[in-house]
Amino acid sequence: MTVKRLLIGGSLLFCALLVWGFLTFFERYTEERDRGWGPEARRNRFLAAEQYLAAVGLEPRRAENLSVVNGLSADATLFIASSSLVYNPQRVAELLDWVQSGGHAIVVARTEGFDVEEQRSEARDWLLEALNVSIMQGHEEYDFAQPLQQLLGEDAELGPQQSPGEALREYNRRIGKDDSTQKEAQAEIAREKPRNPEVEPQDLVSLTSDSGVEFQLHFNASHLLYHPGLDDNTVADAPVFWARVWRDDEAVPFMQFERGSGVITLLTDSEIWHSQRIGHFDHAYFLQLLAGNGEFVFLTRPRFESLSYLARKYAAEGFFAGALALLGWLLLRARRFGPLQPAPEAKRRSLLEHISACGHYYWQQDHCEQLLRGQRAELLRRLSATDADPGSRHKLAERLSAATGLSEHDIIASLWGIPAASEESFTEHMRTLQRIEAVL
Structure with a gap:
């Protein structure tokens, strides 16, 4: 316990000595340095x-x-x-x-x-x-x-026979001195430097x-x-x-x-x-x-x-606007309701698949009988057998059978029979009608 108190007391005494030394030897002073023209002065002459x-x-x-x-x-x-x-x-x-x-x-x-x-x-x-x-x-x-005076401040002024490179080296030499020497140099420059440039009196307007x-x-x-x-x-x-x-x-x-x-x-x-x-x-x-x-x-x-100046000036606003746009895009892409749907097929179906789909659609909508009746009526019109009697139908079936190679029964069923009730019979009747149409 005694050792702990000694350590605490020694630490407090050491801190007090540091504070006393700082307040005793610290000297505050201000120094004004010319850094040249600012951005507003360069933009506005x-x-x-x-x-x-x-x-x-x-x-x-x-x-x-x-x-x-x-x-x-x-x-x-x-x-x-x-x-x-x-x-x-x-x-x-x-x-x-x-x-x-x-x-x-x-x-x-x-x-x-x-x-x-x-x-x-x-x-x-x-x-x-x-x-x-x-x-x-x-x-x-x-x-x-x-230009050197605008860039480096009032201390960088060309002498009568001094090039810009020599003036820049002289300026760097001056700012590289210690504080006391630099203050003396600045005071000397301020005493020697006139406010007005050296001008012949005849060039002045009074x-x-x-x-x-x-x-x-x-x-x-x-x-x-x-x-x-x-x-x-x-x-x-x-x-x-x-x-x-x-x-x-x-x-x-x-x-x-x-x-x-x-x-x-x-x-x-x-x-x-x-x-x-x-x-x-x-x-x-x-x-x-x-x-x-x-x-x-x-x-x-x-x-x-x-x-470049506008980009530096509005960098914060541009970054904030970009962040908001990115956040909105992420929210839009992440929003979803219900289960995820499968992606649609990118390929288009073939012509045969398209014809098959159309046929199934017409069959489900009971449009196939109408198609069959229309095909029959067109062929009978071309054969001039729209109102033919049974004898005439039989003779016409014989001629068509000889020309197409189909049976007379199939020809009579396709031209004058009962409309198809199934997909297979509808397909057979349409195939028969197409073969008859091909020999006309």
Whole structure:
């Protein structure tokens, strides 16, 4: 009993020491690691813009068809990701009518299919034609692609003279360090890494808001917009505001038109509001200035999910539905009432069996006498002996006996005798009548 108490006391003391050591030396800390973009950010390029607008008090939402303009209020803002979504004159008229009532439309001009040599687009753009705007070749195309940053997070950024392979090896080297060294490296990277990319000052567009705040924008000027009103103030329906990237540019990256009580903002670069670029310079502030006081609708191209994504998304529902279908099939196959019936024969019976079955059926239904009488009447008609007397019958029986080899008694019994009362006599009479018919 004493040994047992000592063991229990020692165990309790050991547990108490473990708890005291854990509470004394355990230190809780949190660490935030950037794992790159999530699935929603990869599917929606304007996710950061939506979250920013929601943070400043607006009501962003998404749409996939221009028919949404029929239900928008006059103080709403409609962002159209491509002017190709305004695909016919009727849609152009609906959009312009809504703008004239006070709406604000932000439209990105379609640049896909633009022929650099001929300075024209392969497809017709109804909205640009209505605004008398054309697409022109701009400066050398900028490179905004940062695939490693989207895949591995904010730490994976290419250096000035660094290839993607070198950047990936540098990223793996950093995450392989111990915790203290990794924290110091992350702090150093955060201090050295600027918010904006390195851009020549002449490539920036500097604007001033109505409140006197100066802000800068960085457009992709590979394609620019041109309107005759940029060079001639007397042109009707000219843009009321625009900005050039370089002073000697003939075209501009964006321009604004007034139509009635509303405004149309036309630009060629929508990537300034993509998730990877909205944080650069003052792009987010520019989007806030363009937004009205009502809801903000993003009209983008319809996106259809891949089959593999839908299979992963609805795997649980598909498995549950398949299990229910399998259970229903098993219940259906297992249901049975009464004794099990033998399987029917797969073979079809022969012609002789079929004739025999038909004969038995007619015999049971008393149809054989009718068949025999019909056969007799047909033969007597052909022999012209329907109303023959006994003498004529005897002479006819002699002739038929000589021709068929049958006895006169059998011939007279078959033609004028009593109908058969049994199966054997019926068969004999029918065979005799058939032999007589054969010699006629």
